[in-house]
Amino acid sequence: MVDEQAATLRAQWIGQQLRAMRESARLTLKDMGDYINRNASTVSRMESGTIPPRVPEVLAYLDLCGVDDSRRREDLKTMAQDAWQKGWWDGFSANLAGSLIDWIWLESRATEIRSFQASVVPGLLQTRAYAEALIRAWDDSADDEQIARFVEVRMQRQQRLEEPEPVRLSTVIDEGALRRVVGGPKVMRAQLAHLRKMAGWPNVEVMILPAGAGAHACPDGTFDVFRMRRPYPPAGCVSTAVGAVVVEGEKAESLHQRYDRLRRAALRNGAAQRILFDLEARLE
Incomplete structure (x- = not known):
C-alpha cells in the first residue's frame, strides 16, 4: 500500500x-x-x-x-x-491548518522573509504574552491547552532567527498596528521594547509605515514573501480571515514589488526607533 x-x-x-x-x-x-x-x-x-x-x-x-x-x-x-521532510511542526500538525504547515515550511526553507503587517506585529517578532493575547482574541472557543500549543508554535517559529545560518527578516509594520494596545499596557510596552531590541540584530530590519504616508501599495491585506533556497521559486503567503493563501511565480514577484514600494515609504533606523520609544513611553 x-x-x-x-x-x-x-x-x-x-x-x-x-x-x-x-x-x-x-x-x-x-x-x-x-x-x-x-x-x-x-x-x-x-x-x-x-x-x-x-x-x-x-x-x-x-x-x-x-x-x-x-x-x-x-x-x-x-x-x-x-x-517527506519531518520537522518540529509535525508534533503540532493535529492542531494546525494545512496552510499554516505550508507557511512554517516556507519559513524553514527561506533565506529571506519580507513581511508587511497592517494590524499586528509580525509573528516572528512577537513576545509570548503579546502572541497569547492575539490568539485568545482570534479564537475565543479554544481552551487553555489549545492556546498554549498555538503560542508554542509561534515561539518555535522564531528560532529561525537564531540558527547558525539565520533567515534574514525585513518587515514593514503599519504605525496603526503599534498603537493598538494588545494585552494591556504592560504587555504592549514589553512588545515595543522587544521590537526595538530585535531591530538591532544584524539579520532583522524593522521599519514603520507612518500614518502620514497616506495611501500605500497594499491597502487591502498583509503578506509575507519568501526568497527560497534552491531549487524552489519565490513564494508568498497572503493572510485572509479564513487562512493563508500561498502564491508563487509572477504573483510572488508582484508581492516583492509591492514590498519595495512599501519599504520606500517607511521609516527605518533611528526614525523607526524613535517612534517605538515614544509609543513605549506613553504606556508608562
Whole structure:
C-alpha cells in the first residue's frame, strides 16, 4: 500500500514537475505506472501531491523521460526528500491548518522573509504574552491547552532567527498596528521594547509605515514573501480571515514589488526607533 498524507505545498510542487516532465516526453499515466510499478491512479495522485513521490520514483521518472542533466536531477531529488521532510511542526500538525504547515515550511526553507503587517506585529517578532493575547482574541472557543500549543508554535517559529545560518527578516509594520494596545499596557510596552531590541540584530530590519504616508501599495491585506533556497521559486503567503493563501511565480514577484514600494515609504533606523520609544513611553 502506498503511504498517503495531506497534500502539502512541497508535495504539490514536485508533483507539478513530474507531470510536466511526463507530458513533455509524451508518456501516459499508464506508461509511467508500468515503469515504476504503480497503477495509473497512484501516478495521478503523485502528480497532484496527494502521495508525495519518493526519491527512487523521481529518479525513475527522470530516466524514463530521458532527463540526464545533473543539476535538474539533483534539484528533483532534493524536492523529493523535502516532500517527506519531518520537522518540529509535525508534533503540532493535529492542531494546525494545512496552510499554516505550508507557511512554517516556507519559513524553514527561506533565506529571506519580507513581511508587511497592517494590524499586528509580525509573528516572528512577537513576545509570548503579546502572541497569547492575539490568539485568545482570534479564537475565543479554544481552551487553555489549545492556546498554549498555538503560542508554542509561534515561539518555535522564531528560532529561525537564531540558527547558525539565520533567515534574514525585513518587515514593514503599519504605525496603526503599534498603537493598538494588545494585552494591556504592560504587555504592549514589553512588545515595543522587544521590537526595538530585535531591530538591532544584524539579520532583522524593522521599519514603520507612518500614518502620514497616506495611501500605500497594499491597502487591502498583509503578506509575507519568501526568497527560497534552491531549487524552489519565490513564494508568498497572503493572510485572509479564513487562512493563508500561498502564491508563487509572477504573483510572488508582484508581492516583492509591492514590498519595495512599501519599504520606500517607511521609516527605518533611528526614525523607526524613535517612534517605538515614544509609543513605549506613553504606556508608562
